[in-house]
Amino acid sequence: MRPMHPAAVVTAAFLCLASATQTRADPIPPGAVGQNVEAVGYSNLNDKPGFKMSIQKVGERWYLYIGMLWNEGWEIVDVTDPADPKVVKEIQGPDNTATDQMEIADGKMITALARISPGWGGDPNKPFDEGVLIWDLKDPLNPQKLGQYKTGSLGTHRNGYQGGKYMHLSAIMPGYKGNIYVIVDISDPAHPVEAGRWWVPGQKDGETPAAPPGTMLHGPAFIVGNTAYLPYGGAGMIILDIADVAHPKKIGQLSMSPPFASSIGVHTVIPVPARGLAFINSEAIQEDCKEALQNASIVDISDPAKPRLMALFPLPLPPSDWPIKSFCERGGRFGPHNQNTLLHNPFVQPQGDLVYLTYFNAGLRIYDTSTPTAPREVGYFLPPDPTHRYGVFPKGKLVAQSEDVLVDTRGFIYVTHKNQGLWILKYTGK
Template sequence: MKEELPQGFVASNVQAVGYSDLKGRPAFKMSIREHNGRWYLYTGHFWHSGWSIVDVTDPTAPQLVKFIPGPENTFTLQMELSDNIMITALEKIFPNFGGNPGKPFEEGVLIWDISDPVNPRKLGQFRTGGTGTHRNFYSGGRYVHLAAGMPGYDGNIYVIIDISDPALPVEAGRWWVPGQHTARGEKPHKPYISLHGPPYVVDKLAYLPYGSEGMVILDISDLSKPEEVSRLSFSPPFHSQFSMHSVLPLPEKGIAYVNSEDTSYGKGPLHHASIVDISDPSNPMLLSLFPEPVPHSGAPYRDFFEKGGWSGPHNINILQHNQDVQKQGELFYIAYFNAGLRVYNVEDPRLPVEVGYFMPPEPRKRYGPMPEGKLVMQTEDVLVDRRGFIYITDKNQGLWILKYQK
């Protein structure tokens, strides 16, 4: 049954195609798969533990076909798909997001068989022994690359696991920024050193979005002993906590797209979305900054810093290793929290230009405790399938399906 499109959205060069409220479970991270001519979108959730599978074969009428309950008191935010394997993250919920420190939680990753795409079958679990994993990378084969909260470390570190036997996954290697291994007496040299993830692996290099440490590039020719190639810091001048949130490297083009995540409610140092030259991995260089979104005519605020909620970039169309995701071309998509979806032309990496946007209507119901203050839309994630359909999620409303049309 087709749901009516909620009214009140504002758009430029982006058409609203379909909508689902997912039975009152706002979605978060997404991945997608075509199987025997049908398209399935897999989502995690912020305020509900578990995963939803949505049939988006007809993008005008998305159908929720299954909700798989997850463990209590546990974030189930992210999933990765390749062939018939799905990897789902499990993580301790932060107290400010509603987690109960006194209750048990599950952590690590679950490994699933999705040869039947609407009936995943659990194969195994890797446990960190700590807080679990946040955003992970899997492009098929034997190894999964984790942003993991391991015991004895301050912040998440990079961990590689071998899933050749999915029932008995084992660690294959790890790397951390010196200072994180506090159990061994190390002391962090500055705050917010943590691998946000996902690590992004291309051939023998791993690109890590490492919080206040910026973008870190590792040589993983020997998985058991990753070696640092370079770092590019963004803090200062940009804010420090998540000054490096996402990294999408495209070595064949010699560039990487990177961005921060600003949770200061617009009151701290500036956030950024940037393009970096990685043609020489030992010497990455900043090429350009994406321009700040400008409110539409008639908006009741001068800029998005004063609108309320979190402002700035969050997620990008990062799953370039997924064969069913649109490959990066001249259009670049950013989920921009209280500014909605922003679309940029990046044909000239020195001069990215905004060419479209979509701002969902403001939500009417608050599902979770964050962000605090004014209830405004918070566009969380964006994914574009190879048909060109754009999917965006929000902390306090349903799934939107869009199409760029200039």
């Protein structure tokens, strides 16, 4: 996650395609530690670490699409044989622009564009592109640009697209503080138009009182029928009725900050209405735990007007034979980040009792939620510390920082990292 910013003038950049085919498998780095998880395959992604991911199966081939973290653009990885993943395409993105967020549905790919946050490697004096690019994936290895939506500000972050006519954006818009919720109609992808917007009172310039600290829509919005579940940072989890997309209405809200950290107090919301549950988590920001406690929680949403906290996921602990007693001692960020989120995707494992959650320096954690008032950890995977620094973070000790996670319907788990390549894993527990 890159911090959000105030509005600024933007300049579009030219986009072009580039090929980069990987011809041989990369060896699995030694030194990983796990419980009920085994490493199946690894790709160093041509020395270009990835961030957010989505996946599709075309014929008999499985293709993983990845937004690059420290480079502009996107990678396509053939993961048909998870033990032998290969980068089969690189798509060059616009210069000096964050391109690490993306999503796939209905044969389309949407990719977020934003100004690179201060301190993350961009040049604040150079132009950048912003908004959302919309791509056609009829040819899975050669996406074709269909159109672009622009915010007129600094761009978008973790956007949602579950197919159909609407994109659900986390957007920085002129006249607002922090990202707000913007619904965009892409019935004509060449001419996307805003269909509706919603924000927390106090985000719009001149509104009083001010919104709570850390108020911004991280995204993605999770849509179930006419209901939108929003991870809204310091404002908590917010549930909206979007039957009329032009005029969303708030149904309910659960604030988590304080006592938990407020900078991205709610980062992800995964609702499971059939169980009356939502799995939510914040995002750790400061290194060495120099912030309020982060949380990963289970929420009762059986009455969406009155969501209530049910349980907290247990805090990860280092292996008993490690010299440290807490991951706060390991360096880098320690805390939750991403869940297996893209549940609308027919090639992503549906949400069951298992919750897959990356935890930065605590790697990947897997939780059993079959008893939602008492979730328990049933597996974890700790990659070895990286040997090469590709980006500017972590600022301190170069330690493992697990970022995004995606689980396909074959049961293979994909995990990206700040300074490593792509790990492909398999859960071996019951």
